[in-house]
Amino acid sequence: MTETVLAHTESVCPQCLRRLPATRVAENDNVYLVKACPEHGAFRTVIWRGLDNYVAWGARPGAAAPPRGAGPRLEGCPFDCGLCAEHRQHSCCVLVEVTERCNLRCPVCFASAGGTRGDPSQAAIRDWLTALYATSPDVNLQLSGGEPTVRDDLPEIIAMAREIGFDFVQLNTNGIRLSRDPAYARRLALAGLDCVFLQFDALDDQCYRVIRGIDLLDAKLAAIDHCRRARLGVVLVPTLVPGVNTQAIGALVDFAARHTPTVRAIHFQPVSYFGRYPRAPDDADRITLPEVMRAIVAHGGGTLNAADFHPGAAENPYCSFSGSFYVDADNRLHAAGTDQACGCGSAPTRAAPRDETQHARQTVARKWAAPAQEAAPSCCPGVSVLSLDAFLAQRRRSLSISAMAFQDAWTLDLARLRDCYIHVAHPDHRVIPFCAYNLTAQSGRSLYRAD
Amino acid sequence: MKIDPGNGLKLLCAQCRLPLVSAPVTVRYLGQAFPVELPRCPQCGYTYVPEDLATGKMLQVEQALEDK
Secondary structure, three states: OOEEEEEEEEEEOOOOOOOEEEEEEEEEOOOEEEEOOOOEEEEEEEEEHHHOOOOOHHHOOOOOOOOOOOEEOOOOOOOOOOOOOOOOOOOOOOEEEEOOOOOOOOOOOOOOOOOOOOOOOHHHHHHHHHHHHHHOOOOOOEOOOHHHOOOHHHHHHHHHHHOOOOOOEEEEEOOHHHHOHHHHHHHHHHHOOOOEEOOHHHHHHHHHHHHOOOOHHHHHHHHHHHHHHHOOOOEOOOEEOOOOOOHHHHHHHHHHHHHHOOEEEEEEEOOOOOOOOOOOOOHOOOOOHHHHHHHHHHOOOOOHHHOOOEEEEOHHHHHHHEEEEOOOOOOEEEEOOOOOOOOOOOOOOOOOOOOOHHHHHHHOOOOOOOOOOOOOOOOOOOOOOOOHHHHHHHHHHHEEEEEEEEOOOOOOOOHHHHOOEEEEOOOOEEEEHHHHOOOOOOOOOEOOOOO | EEOOOOOOOOEEEOOOEOOOOOEEEEEEOOEEEEEEEEEEEOOOOOOOOOOHHHHHHHHHHHHHOOOO
């Protein structure tokens, strides 16, 4: 058994969160992040299973886009987030947590659920959104929590975000409230919601009981149907937990394909470990991005290829993959192209350099919102565009397949963190990279969340 | 065929003063080709793309191709 050091980087100690030198090490077919704390010992965690594509996958296609108004480096990454001058990407998608309350108690949740603080007032949220819009008017906004739908004034918050000027507003939800009332989905759509980012872990209730604590499949199906009726685009978001639902990756893709064009995308999130863990997670408790890709390709039975998937163009390539497909009348997937993609959307071939983050934002907005209504027929006789009609009909059933690997205290690679463009709006007007905001020591101590 | 835009008036080529006629045209974008029929001047070949087509279906196709 031989080890090869692939690169030197930095990480943190999972117990005390001090910054540590780290190495990415290849052994057999896997890549590990290896580090040692002088106080708490050595740590070695798998980060990539599939050495054959690891180096090629990391070729960086996009130029860095440093954040606007970055603060100075004081203690260094990851302690100066807000963002600091070391950060390499400005914001693409920004999460705003509108409540800490939740109507579930999920064992895998990394959000701040079940908090005891009261909800922020609409005035406070307006203040956050206005400050965010002043520095980053073109970000995609995700309303998150907690479970945002426990707030009865969510439609007003959505309308406020649109009034302030945000072009694309999505809702991160478990779907329970959406499932109970079809009129609620219509209210959210009328308020200006574009997309429902729906937790959707499995197609059987046994998995929901393990991951979410209760049976939820019927609620998920009803929520999707109500979004269909309200013309809200849906992104299915399975959290992948080894031994629980990883065997269902292919079936989840099939389900997503059958439910296009309401379902616009399926976005896998390999489980990461935030919060209090008496025992460090084993490598067997983790699934890495190439394993998710291989499961999708294998399920396709020859119709899908590894080459249909690409690393993100704007964020660190080891954080995500995506591929664009369209669905035929028999619900089979066909690759829509082979261009460079981004982790939560995709991007086309281009002749000149461009702002990859801005392009990712716009592409995600189009691909995750409900498909455009059919354009009106041309007024003029002598015009026949049957080929355009056929193309648009086909593309209405497009499906994005993507995944994002969040980093926890064991897997955190500061080189990846500095490339992060998924940020969280802090109440004090800073924006914090998602993985830094949710980072916790094994004891549960957080760097950025208020206790 | 002569083109009537719907208001009883014929579309004329501003340069040749001839009525436009429906003609096969191939529109291309990002490597894709779409055979369509559009009003065209039989003399100089000038092709007319109605505004609602340019800002409607053509734009949707362009965006779909850019998103692939």
